[in-house]
Structures are given as C-alpha cells and as structure tokens.
Amino acid sequence: MRKKALISVSDKTGIIDFAKGLQELGFEIISTGGTKQALQDSGVAVTGISDVTGFPEILDGRVKTLHPNVHGALLARVGEADHLSQIQEHGIQPISVVCVNLYPFKETISKPDVSVEEAIENIDIGGPSMLRSSAKNHEYVAAVVDPADYNTVLTELKETGDVNKETKRWLAAKVFRHTAAYDAMIAEYMTELVQEEQPETVTMTFELKQPLRYGENPHQKAAFYKKPLGSSFSIAHAEQLHGKELSYNNINDADAALQIVREFNQPAAVAVKHSNPCGVGTGETIEAAFSQAYQADPVSIFGGIVALNREVNRETAEQLHEIFLEIVIAPSFTKEALEILTSKKNIRLLTVSFGKKEKAEKKLSSIEGGLLIQDSDEFGFEQADITVPTKRKPTEDEWNALKLGWKVVKHVKSNAIVVSDVQMTLGIGAGQMNRVGSARIALEQAGEKAKGSAMASDAFFPMDDTVEAAAKAGITSIIQPGGSIRDEDSIKKADEYGIAMVFTGVRHFKH
Ligand SMILES: NC(=O)c1ncn([C@@H]2O[C@H](COP(=O)(O)O)[C@@H](O)[C@H]2O)c1NC=O
Numbered sequence: 001m002r003k004k005a006l007i008s009v010s011d012k013t014g015i016i017d018f019a020k021g022l023q024e025l026g027f028e029i030i031s032t033g034g035t036k037q038a039l040q041d042s043g044v045a046v047t048g049i050s051d052v053t054g055f056p057e058i059l060d061g062r063v064k065t066l067h068p069n070v071h072g073a074l075l076a077r078v079g080e081a082d083h084l085s086q087i088q089e090h091g092i093q094p095i096s097v098v099c100v101n102l103y104p105f106k107e108t109i110s111k112p113d114v115s116v117e118e119a120i121e122n123i124d125i126g127g128p129s130m131l132r133s134s135a136k137n138h139e140y141v142a143a144v145v146d147p148a149d150y151n152t153v154l155t156e157l158k159e160t161g162d163v164n165k166e167t168k169r170w171l172a173a174k175v176f177r178h179t180a181a182y183d184a185m186i187a188e189y190m191t192e193l194v195q196e197e198q199p200e201t202v203t204m205t206f207e208l209k210q211p212l213r214y215g216e217n218p219h220q221k222a223a224f225y226k227k228p229l230g231s232s233f234s235i236a237h238a239e240q241l242h243g244k245e246l247s248y249n250n251i252n253d254a255d256a257a258l259q260i261v262r263e264f265n266q267p268a269a270v271a272v273k274h275s276n277p278c279g280v281g282t283g284e285t286i287e288a289a290f291s292q293a294y295q296a297d298p299v300s301i302f303g304g305i306v307a308l309n310r311e312v313n314r315e316t317a318e319q320l321h322e323i324f325l326e327i328v329i330a331p332s333f334t335k336e337a338l339e340i341l342t343s344k345k346n347i348r349l350l351t352v353s354f355g356k357k358e359k360a361e362k363k364l365s366s367i368e369g370g371l372l373i374q375d376s377d378e379f380g381f382e383q384a385d386i387t388v389p390t391k392r393k394p395t396e397d398e399w400n401a402l403k404l405g406w407k408v409v410k411h412v413k414s415n416a417i418v419v420s421d422v423q424m425t426l427g428i429g430a431g432q433m434n435r436v437g438s439a440r441i442a443l444e445q446a447g448e449k450a451k452g453s454a455m456a457s458d459a460f461f462p463m464d465d466t467v468e469a470a471a472k473a474g475i476t477s478i479i480q481p482g483g484s485i486r487d488e489d490s491i492k493k494a495d496e497y498g499i500a501m502v503f504t505g506v507r508h509f510k511h
Contacts, residue, residue, distance in 0.1 A: 004073070005097035007039070008032040008049075008065060008127060010104055011147065016042040018150040022097065025157050030095070032064045032126075033057055065126040074098060074133040078140050097153065097163070098134040099144045102127040102182055109189055110229055116193065123186055128179045138172035139165075145178045181205035185228060202373065209236060215248045222248045231361060233353050234258070238329065241338070243348030246327075249274075250305065250348065254327055256411065257307035258352060261329075263407040269293040269308045271301040276431070278304060280408050281424040286310035290319055292424035297445065305329070309354060312337045377508060381406050384504040389482070389491045394500040397422055398454055398477040402502055405456030406479050410508035416458040417466070419446040419475065426453055435459070439466045443473040450474045459507040460484040464493040471497035481507040 005027045009015050012035070019029050019039050029046050031039055036046045050056050053067040072092040077083045087094065103124035108114055134143035142163040144153055149171065156163045163171075184205040191199050206225035215222030224246075226236035235255045240246065246254070257272040264282055269290040271279040278300035281292025286308055294301055306320065307329040317337035320328055327348040328341065341349055365372045381403050388394070394402060405420035412418060412430045417438040419427035427446030429438030435457065443450050451474030460483045461467060467490045470478060478494065482503030494501040 001093065002026060002028040004028050004030060004093060004095045006030045006095045007099045008035050009099065009101045011101045012038050014147040014150050018099065019044045021154040065130055071133050074130060074141055075137050096140065097142045098130055100127045100131050101145055105182065106185055106228055119189060128182060131175045131179055135172035135175035138168045142168050143171050143175045145175050212248050224251055231357050233355050233357055238350040238352045241349040241351060242342045244346050246348060250327055253305040254329055257305045258329060260408065260411045261307040261309045264309060267310045269306060271304045271306050273300050273304045276412055277408055277428060279425060283423060287315035287319065290316050296425045317341050377410060379506050384506050387503045389503055390494045390499060390501040392498055392500040394477045394502060398500055401454035402456065402477055402479040405454050409456040409458045414458050414509045414511060417442040418456045419443060419450055419453050421453050426450065435461060436465045436469060439469050443469060452476050459509060461490045462486060464489040467493040471499060479504060481505060
C-alpha cells in the first residue's frame with residue numbers, strides 16, 4: 001500500500017516543491033479543493049478529498065475533511081493490531097504525513113472595517129481538527145504546520161524513509177502551540193465582540209519577536225514576544241536603523257520613554273533611566289526640547305534612553321552625539337542626523353510611528369502564580385475634574401508648569417513627585433516609600449530652580465509635610481489628586497504660604 005500524505009493549505013508558500021518531494025518518495029497526495037487545483041496545475045498527481053470521504057465538499061467548504069475516513073486515518077495507532085483491524089474493517093487507509101495551514105483569521109480581522117461575517121467565515125474548523133488529530137497521534141503521523149519545516153521533513157524521509165520520532169514530537173508540540181494561538185486569537189476577537197469584561201479564563205497569544213541575550217541580569221534567560229495585532233505605534237513595531245541589538249532593559253526603558261513623549265503635542269524630548277524619566281523638555285523646536293531635557297538632569301541622562309516626538313535633525317543630533325546614550329527613538333532622522341549619530345558604533349537608533357493609538361491595550365503584570373490585568377492609565381488632564389481649593393488660583397504660567405508636571409508624574413514610579421516649570425522638569429523623585437521622601441529628592445535636585453516652580457504629586461498628601469517642604473523650597477503651585485481625610489491641613493498650609501493648589505480628583509499610581 002502506498003504511503004499517504006494529506007495536504008490542505010491556505011498559505012501555498014513552498015507547497016509545490018514539498019508535494020513534488022513527497023511524490024518522488026512514493027507518497028500518494030490527497031488534497032482539498034483549492035490545494036488540489038494548485039498542485040495539479042504544477043503537475044503533481046492528486047487524489048481529491050471526496051474520493052477518500054466518499055462525500056462532496058459541502059456548505060461552502062465548511063465541511064470537507066471532517067469525516068471518519070480522514071480522522072480514522074490520522075488517529076489510528078497503526079502499530080497496534082486492534083486499531084489496524086478496525087480501520088481495515090471500515091476501509092480506512094492510514095495517512096502518515098499531514099500538511100495543513102489554516103484560514104488566515106489574523107490577516108482577516110486586521111483588515112480595516114472587516115465584517116463579523118467575514119471574520120467568522122475565516123475561522124478554520126477542519127484544518128485545526130486534522131492538525132490536532134495528527135499531532136495527538138504523532139507516534140505515527142508527522143503533522144506539519146509551518147512551511148519552514150518542509151525541508152526537514154523531506155530530508156528525514158529521504159534519509160531514513162520516515163520522519164524521526166523526536167522530530168514528530170517536536171512538530172506535534174509546534175502544532176499544538178499553533179492551534180492554541182489560533183484559537184486564542186479567535187477567543188480574544190469574540191470576547192471583545194460580546195464585550196465580556198472579565199472572562200472566566202484569559203487566553204492570549206504572543207509571537208516571538210526576537211530572542212534576547214539575557215534578561216534584566218545576565219544570569220536570566222529572556223526573549224521578546226509581541227502581540228500579533230498589537231499597536232503599531234510601539235517599541236514592538238519599531239524599526240532599528242543602527243546599533244547593537246536591543247537588550248531586555250533597553251526594551252523596557254524604550255517603552256517607558258515612548259509612553260511619556262507621547263503625552264506631548266509640542267516638540268518634546270524625554271530621557272529615561274531604569275524606566276523612570278530623568279529629564280523631560282519641551283520647546284519651539286526639537287533641538288530646544290532636547291536641550292531642556294538634557295539640562296533637566298545632565299548627570300542621570302548618561303547611558304540613558306532618549307525619545308523625541310519630532311524628526312531628529314542635524315542640530316539635535318549634534319547635541320545627542322555629545323553624550324553617551326544607549327538608544328535614541330524618534331519618528332525619523334534626517335540624513336545628516338544619521339551620519340552624525342551612526343559614527344558611534346553602538347548607539348541604537350529606532351524609528352517608531354507617531355500616529356494616534358488604535359486602541360488602548362490592557363496592562364499585564366505577572367506575579368508568582370498569577371497575572372494582573374488592568375486598563376492602561378489613559379486618563380489625561382483634560383478629562384480631570386479640576387478644582388482649586390486654595391485662596392490663590394494659579395497664574396497662566398503656573399497652569400502650564402502644572403500641566404507639564406502632571407503629564408510626567410503619571411509615568412514616574414510611585415511615590416512620585418515632579419518639580420517643573422513651563423518647559424521642563426527640574427527635579428524628579430521616584431519610587432520612595434513615603435511621599436515626602438520623593439518630594440525631598442525632587443526639590444533637592446531642582447535646587448534654586450524650585451523657586452517659583454510647580455510641584456506635581458501622583459497621589460494625595462496624607463499630611464501637610466510635603467506642602468511645607470515644597471513651600472520652604474520656593475514652590476508656588478502644586479497639583480495633586482486631593483481626597484485625603486487631611487486635605488484641609490494641606491490646603492491650610494498652602495494658603496499660609498500663598499501657594500496655588502490644584503486638585504485633579506484622579507491619581508496616577510504606577511508600580
Ligand atoms: N471544513 C473542513 O473540513 C476543512 N478541511 C480543511 N480546511 C481548510 O481548508 C484550507 C484549504 O482549502 P483549499 O484546499 O480548498 O484551498 C486549509 O486552510 C484547511 O485548514 C477546512 N476548512 C475549514 O474548516
């Protein structure tokens with residue numbers, strides 16, 4: 001009896017050569033409609049699936065291979081007498097190679113304005129069923145889902161007359177990952193369609209973007225995975241123009257820098273260290289903005305990651321070139337800027353699209369034994385319910401400085417305090433276990449520049465000590481959520497020093 005291979009593929013890449021190779025090795029090729037046509041057009045002899053099932057393909061292809069003659073052929077343990085006699089009794093002939101890839105569900109739902117009907121029609125049923133049957137029975141069947149594996153299978157068949165046992169198991173694992181990812185994408189689509197907020201199980205899928213040399217530390221293994229249909233305005237979709245490959249920490253920091261610089265419409269530059277901003281500057285031009293970001297903290301920026309929201313021109317590149325930076329991220333670089341920056345071998349240059357985010361993605365954070373999922377913090381100043389509880393209201397300049405600080409403080413690890421003026425940050429206190437501690441760090445960094453500047457706090461003041469520290473350093477305006485049972489103490493203290501204090505009603509914890 002001739003060995004049989006079943007081929008049913010939507011993506012026909014490499015399929016002709018694979019089928020020809022199998023045919024040369026003596027395999028009988030069985031195929032479904034479109035695949036059969038493509039193979040026959042290229043001179044491969046093919047048995048139609050209907051000849052195997054004794055049934056036509058029906059319901060617009062919804063039922064073609066869902067038949068015991070197919071699944072019996074895939075699931076029979078042909079090394080066991082009982083299974084063999086059962087399939088023989090029913091006239092089923094075993095299939096030892098299955099090559100299937102699935103309806104393009106991902107590509108379909110990523111088309112703009114795709115209809116639900118079209119999406120649903122692109123949910124493959126027969127393909128995953130065959131893949132799962134053959135992968136379950138991998139002791140006897142080679143299940144091939146990825147065109148990249150066609151050569152391996154052909155080579156082993158040529159060399160030994162069979163696909164190696166280890167390879168079959170390896171292929172089976174790949175199949176189950178593939179069908180699980182395929183179903184996860186369908187589940188995500190359907191869950192969103194019915195707007196299920198907190199499904200009883202969460203199935204997500206991520207695709208390998210690149211292996212990483214190591215994780216946060218050299219003894220930790222790591223890899224970078226991206227969402228199949230994630231935001232295109234992200235580090236996961238950045239193009240690297242120059243420099244060493246990105247590290248785990250680089251990716252994390254680059255993402256942080258990008259999130260902050262996106263807060264600004266005017267030209268802005270952000271320097272990040274260990275995922276906190278160390279300097280944020282804005283200006284009329286991108287070179288002015290970077291100059292402010294640099295001056296905000298000329299010490300910490302060393303070895304930092306810089307994101308800019310305008311094209312990097314010669315003037316900006318000359319400034320960037322002066323310091324040691326790990327990464328520069330921008331929408332684009334002029335030719336002159338690239339010439340200047342690429343003279344350093346190691347600096348990584350990334351371009352990222354700066355369009356409006358398609359939709360806000362959920363934030364995931366893993367803990368031992370679990371996963372926390374929340375909406376991303378998209379709350380902006382414009383949406384806030386702003387009140388001014390102090391006697392003095394902010395001047396126009398103070399408002400502008402407060403807004404800048406509020407945009408930045410949202411991205412600083414809690415407890416977070418930012419001291420700013422109308423154009424730049426002057427001091428940033430991040431990640432302290434008490435608020436006044438973060439305030440002291442920010443104020444100390446701002447030094448004399450704190451006089452007449454604004455202070456932003458990511459959460460309310462539990463006591464009036466931060467207002468006191470701010471006042472003593474010369475801060476004249478404060479923005480914070482409010483909502484403490486001791487708000488009155490802070491308001492009184494602010495009034496005592498003539499500080500204008502703004503409540504946003506919303507906090508921006510970040511951990
Ligand atoms: N319904 C079935 O029985 C069935 N059997 C195989 N398919 C899929 O049909 C596609 C190939 O179709 P064609 O050979 O007609 O181009 C493959 O992606 C395969 O996964 C099916 N289609 C969808 O479920």
